[in-house]
Amino acid sequence: MTIAYWCILIAACLPYLWAVIAKRAAPGYNNKDPRGWIARQDNYKVRNAYSAHLNAFEAFPAFAAAVLMAQFTQVDPQRVAWxxxxxxxxxxxxxxxxxxxxxxxxxxxxxxxxxxxxALMVSAALRVGG
Known part of the structure; x- marks a missing residue:
């Protein structure tokens, strides 16, 4: 399960990677009003990197829960890792x-x-039901 746990850590860090890219993609980033600064951007790279940042936060909880569910129900560790x-x-x-x-x-x-x-969640559910 070590690989899967490292994947949780990587997935937890991804939102911050996209935030850094958004903030560095255009001059004049203002940390006093970061959301206002983003809202005023017309640069697609800035806005899309920020959107990737938000989407990565949205995807993370389900992924972390799925890995932990699979680990708890003892799904094949290789399947979980892949x-x-x-x-x-x-x-x-x-x-x-x-x-x-x-x-x-x-x-x-x-x-x-x-x-x-x-797939991770279904694998866990099938282990519980089977």
């Missing part, structure tokens, strides 16, 4: 595609991450 690594890869690509304005690929990566979470 799904966790796939989730992290999808989420990194999701952010990259968000920042580079490739919406179709971004959506596919979002779906891939979502499928990983569902």
């Amino acid at each position: 799904l966790a690594m796939a989730f992290v890869a999808f989420r990194i690509l999701h952010g990259v595609f968000y920042v580079t304005v490739q919406q179709a690929l971004r959506s596919l990566c979002w779906l891939g991450g979502f499928v990983c979470v569902i």
Whole structure:
């Protein structure tokens, strides 16, 4: 399960990566009014990096819960590790595609991450029910 736990840590850090990219993508970042500064940006890279930041926060709780559910119900550790690594890869690509304005690929990566979470949760549920 060590790999899956590292994946939880990486996924927990991803929102901050996208926030740093958003803040550095345009001059004049104002930490006194960060949301106001973001709202005034017309630079797609800034706005999309910030959106990737928010979306990474939204995706994290379900992923962490899914990994912990799978661990608690003793799902095959290799399966958990592969799904966790796939989730992290999808989420990194999701952010990259968000920042580079490739919406179709971004959506596919979002779906891939979502499928990983569902697979982890279903695997845990089947262990409990079986």
